[in-house]
Amino acid sequence: MEISSIGTVIMAGMVAAGCIGLAITKNLFYAAITLMMVFLIVAGLYVVWGAEFVGISQIVVYVGGVLVLIVFGILLTQRIQGYKVETSNYRIIPGLIVSGAFFYMLVNLINNLSIGNHTEISNEDTVPQIGVNLVTENILAFEAIAILLLVALIGASTIAKPEKE
Amino acid sequence: MYTFLFYLPFLLIFVVFAVYAERKVSAFVQDRMGPMEVGYYGLLQTVADLLKMLQKEDIVPKAADKRLFQLAPLLIFAAVFTGYAILPITSGVAGAGMESGIYFLLAIVSLDVLGILIAGWSSNNKFALFGAMRSIAQMISYEVPLGLSVIGAIMISQTLDLQEMSFQQGIFSDSANYLFGIKALGIDTTDIGGILTWNILRAPFLIPLFIIFFIASLAESNRTPFDLPESESELIGGFHTEYPGFRWGVIMLSEYGMMLLVSLLGSILFLGSWNTPLPNIGSVTLADWTSGTPGATSGHVWGAFWLFSKTFFLIFLQMMARWTYPRLRVDQLMNFSWKYLTPISILLLLINGLWRMLMI
Numbered sequence: 001m002e003i004s005s006i007g008t009v010i011m012a013g014m015v016a017a018g019c020i021g022l023a024i025t026k027n028l029f030y031a032a033i034t035l036m037m038v039f040l041i042v043a044g045l046y047v048v049w050g051a052e053f054v055g056i057s058q059i060v061v062y063v064g065g066v067l068v069l070i071v072f073g074i075l076l077t078q079r080i081q082g083y084k085v086e087t088s089n090y091r092i093i094p095g096l097i098v099s100g101a102f103f104y105m106l107v108n109l110i111n112n113l114s115i116g117n118h119t120e121i122s123n124e125d126t127v128p129q130i131g132v133n134l135v136t137e138n139i140l141a142f143e144a145i146a147i148l149l150l151v152a153l154i155g156a157s158t159i160a161k162p163e164k165e
Numbered sequence: 166m167y168t169f170l171f172y173l174p175f176l177l178i179f180v181v182f183a184v185y186a187e188r189k190v191s192a193f194v195q196d197r198m199g200p201m202e203v204g205y206y207g208l209l210q211t212v213a214d215l216l217k218m219l220q221k222e223d224i225v226p227k228a229a230d231k232r233l234f235q236l237a238p239l240l241i242f243a244a245v246f247t248g249y250a251i252l253p254i255t256s257g258v259a260g261a262g263m264e265s266g267i268y269f270l271l272a273i274v275s276l277d278v279l280g281i282l283i284a285g286w287s288s289n290n291k292f293a294l295f296g297a298m299r300s301i302a303q304m305i306s307y308e309v310p311l312g313l314s315v316i317g318a319i320m321i322s323q324t325l326d327l328q329e330m331s332f333q334q335g336i337f338s339d340s341a342n343y344l345f346g347i348k349a350l351g352i353d354t355t356d357i358g359g360i361l362t363w364n365i366l367r368a369p370f371l372i373p374l375f376i377i378f379f380i381a382s383l384a385e386s387n388r389t390p391f392d393l394p395e396s397e398s399e400l401i402g403g404f405h406t407e408y409p410g411f412r413w414g415v416i417m418l419s420e421y422g423m424m425l426l427v428s429l430l431g432s433i434l435f436l437g438s439w440n441t442p443l444p445n446i447g448s449v450t451l452a453d454w455t456s457g458t459p460g461a462t463s464g465h466v467w468g469a470f471w472l473f474s475k476t477f478f479l480i481f482l483q484m485m486a487r488w489t490y491p492r493l494r495v496d497q498l499m500n501f502s503w504k505y506l507t508p509i510s511i512l513l514l515l516i517n518g519l520w521r522m523l524m525i
Binding site for chain 1: 263268269273278282286305
């Protein structure tokens with residue numbers, strides 16, 4: 001086996017284990033930490049598959065951005081407000097049925113998938129290519145996201161503004 | 166590989182001497198002598214302190230979350246130390262040489278926020294939690310001006326690879342360099358090298374951006390005047406209040422590691438990396454004499470010498486700032502980041518973009 005496929009197997013196993021742990025644990029804070037580990041390993045998977053830039057973006061967006069905010073939120077509600085945030089597992093059997101069905105669907109889909117002629121993409125100069133593509137072919141999506149983020153920023157500062165008497 | 170073989174032992178030795186230097190600098194600023202007893206001129210004081218620290222009992226508070234409490238210092242150190250993986254040391258040693266190097270560094274280093282958060286939370290102590298909250302609010306806020314100032318240097322260099330960025334800033338550059346980056350001036354500095362081809366002089370508007378970078382990096386490594394997270398007089402020790410002995414040592418190690426990391430990054434991005442500051446003047450080819458050959462021993466020695474002299478100079482500035490300025494208030498800290506540093510760095514970014522057009 002190639003070293004990258006060994007890495008893939010190990011990392012995929014860790015992702016699966018992390019996800020199960022995430023579902024089982026009752027402590028919401030542990031769940032958030034496990035989620036971070038899962039995100040980090042997924043980033044590692046991207047790097048193993050040669051998509052270095054996507055992997056790092058995964059760290060920036062999910063681990064660094066979203067997750068820190070989630071953890072912050074949990075912490076503030078738990079220790080400062082004085083009550084414990086806990087989860088427990090309800091409706092285990094329906095949940096297992098739904099997730100099993102979904103898993104079956106995914107396996108089926110991936111097995112019957114025809115990817116077509118895929119060409120080997122060279123790993124050189126991906127960053128300039130991403131940059132050029134962002135402001136030429138995908139300029140509309142880029143601008144739409146920029147406006148969305150601007151709206152979010154303005155919204156955040158409006159909410160945070162102290163009300164005048 | 167170089168990271169473990171070179172930076173790990175280097176970091177350990179650096180911390181011992183940085184703590185000593187910190188005490189001496191603080192003593193000279195305050196017109197004292199500093200540590201004088203242990204070893205010649207007090208040189209072994211930190212070693213003695215280290216030995217004492219290692220013997221301390223590893224205590225976990227009863228009401229603390231044991232597993233997370235023990236994990237947190239390692240998480241902080243891992244996040245900071247991973248950042249070293251992509252730093253070049255000399256012209257022949259590029260580190261991991263990733264194409265998106267600096268992006269990776271900023272991503273992975275920002276994860277130490279999580280370690281601090283876990284440390285503060287799992288201690289189950291109000292002071293620790295306050296410290297952690299202040300620290301996170303501060304680090305997330307100051308990541309914005311830090312990132313913007315780094316983008317300024319990236320825009321001038323047109324690459325995310327730190328080694329490529331380093332090569333551009335000296336006499337080994339592939340492309341032609343002009344004075345202040347302006348091609349129309351027609352003064353070719355490619356062969357002159359030295360300080361004239363450093364990023365701060367390739368685009369002079371990087372100088373204010375470098376100052377912003379320096380300020381933000383002080384905040385990122387929780388140094389005075391931005392040391393609110395651990396302000397001893399108010400919060401005991403901030404997020405590491407409950408940590409004893411070795412685990413406290415690991416936290417301090419990552420703090421000094423962060424200092425070294427941001428200083429290295431500052432000298433690579435703005436101050437010419439491992440390139441010599443001395444230019445070639447006519448037949449007095451100072452730059453050639455003090456650069457060596459890339460890949461050969463002379464190149465390694467000169468490269469590492471220049472890179473670490475610049476880094477240690479920046480660390481000295483950080484120490485001077487620590488013992489000169491008083492601590493900011495929380496609201497001043499936030500105002501300073503969001504109302505001054507961020508808008509100014511965005512404006513400078515715009516100017517740098519225009520400047521880059523002059524360089525083509």
